[in-house]
Amino acid sequence: MAGVQTAVALREQGSRHAIVLLGDEPHPPYDRPPLSKAVLLGSAGSAPVDVRFDVDFDALGVDLRLGVRAQALRTDDREVVTDAGAVRYDHLVVATGAYPVALPGTTGLPGVHLLRTLDDAAALRPVLDAKQKVVVVGAGWIGAEFATAARQAGCEVTVVESADRPLASALPAAVTAPMREWYEEAGVTLRTGMAVAQLEQGAVVLADGSRIPAEAVVVGIGARPETGWLAGSGVRLAPDGSVLADDRLRTTAPGVFAVGDCASFPSARYGERLLVHHWDNALQGPRTAAANLLGGDEPYDPVPYFWSEQFGRFVQYAGHHADGDTLVLRGDPAAPAWSACWLRGDGRLAAVLAVGRPRDLAQARKLIARSAALDPARAADPAVPLTSAVR
Missing domain, CATH: 3.50.50.60 (FAD/NAD(P)-binding domain)
Incomplete structure (x- = not known):
């Protein structure tokens, strides 16, 4: 997702650079969320679920090279060393994702x-x-x-x-x-x-x-950033193994950016470095990285978002909460539909978890983005829209 979206964003933002997109899998780029859902539930005799991205790489002028694995990075020579030989670059976007533990x-x-x-x-x-x-x-x-x-x-x-x-x-x-x-x-x-x-x-x-x-x-015990191939490259890694990107998604090596599951970034909104292993981050980050690669100066500070479908429930989460935040429940967690909000010490909404309450999620994302503060008592009433709990 992150690599494909970077290539698409570069073209959408007017880049005429030659773009090479490397992927270590033999398959055309595809979407991962259906893998744990629709793909699994297809039977052996049924047509396979098409999870490929609807992207015409030829029309975009993108040189898509499949089954090519990055093995090392030589930043002094501006070369990615792969199992198919070295690939030179003027700018590089690292989007190697994560691997399951x-x-x-x-x-x-x-x-x-x-x-x-x-x-x-x-x-x-x-x-x-x-x-x-x-x-x-x-x-x-x-x-x-x-x-x-x-x-x-x-x-x-x-x-x-x-x-x-x-x-x-x-x-x-x-x-x-x-x-x-x-x-x-x-x-x-x-x-x-x-x-x-x-x-x-x-x-x-x-x-x-x-x-x-x-x-x-x-x-299913977690995932780690796929960054081992960057050892000795001059691209600094955080203690969790993620690429240490700045708030413009630049790395510590000249001309090298990083997006998606492999990269962490400092969030001014939350006052800490975030490593977000979710689909939405791999969609949003490439737009910022592409803009900055092309000479822009755009900060990256999203409201993280993800969803999960499990046991007949649609679970959504937006934001980022810390242990010191105040938990406010909206409804009974034993009920089919309920939400939970986390408020900072000054009342600002930091995060929301919504189970079967998509309206809460949609409103919360906007409120978090504008640093809105909520009245805890009104926020605890599931009959009160979150937008009406703003103080």
Whole structure:
């Protein structure tokens, strides 16, 4: 997404530069969100879901080179070293994304799957077609989405999470504890507070010694920026492995920008550096990077946004909250539709989580963008539109 959108944005903003777009996968560029949804739920005999971007690269004058992997960057020579040879550049945009984290010692084991690429999704479709017993490791966003698809396909599903609740690293207990019931309603067994000790043939062994039968294991325990190839290049990395971009998405190397899942950037709105692993960031960032590559001076400080479809619910989140922000619930988290808002100390709306309340999400994004402050009592009333809670 980030690489394609950068090329498109450059042309839309009038660039006549020669543009080379490198991708390490053999497939034409495609959209990732459907991989954990529509692509998985297609049956072996059905037509494949078309997830390719509707972009005519020839018409754009973009030299698309597939199956070419970046291996190193020589900033002094302005060359990207690939497995197909060196590619020279005047300007470079790094958009290498992120890779899924594997359980130690499980890479290449039969029956163990990750879900990040089109090939990953294609490998999982036979698992769902055969209605296999599946163990999902990780009750985060991707784990919940895969568990949803697997249950819809008729699989027996167990989700194992080392934390005490789903989404523990992303959201507070007051918000996520009720989500346990989503798993139960869907017929998914959720085991929390339990780490995986090892994988055996046909089973997952937990830290307490218990064994869960498994014909397939799907690992969804996070992702890391795909930046190892930048070692020694002069492009500085943050401690989390992300490219250390500035607020114009420039890196520490001349003429090099970075966008999408591989790059973090300083947010003036939130007063900290953000690493956003979501689709909307890969859509918005390239527009700013393209403008600045062409001589502009545009800051990048978006209101982060993402969505997830899980267990019959449409979950949306906008903004960014910190531990010190005040949580205001709008409705009962046990109900089918509710929202949660986070307010800064001065009352400014920092973030919102909306479950089945798209109007709250749409209004909140605009309020966050203009740093609006809310009255907590009115914001807590789900019958009051958020725009009417502005003080």
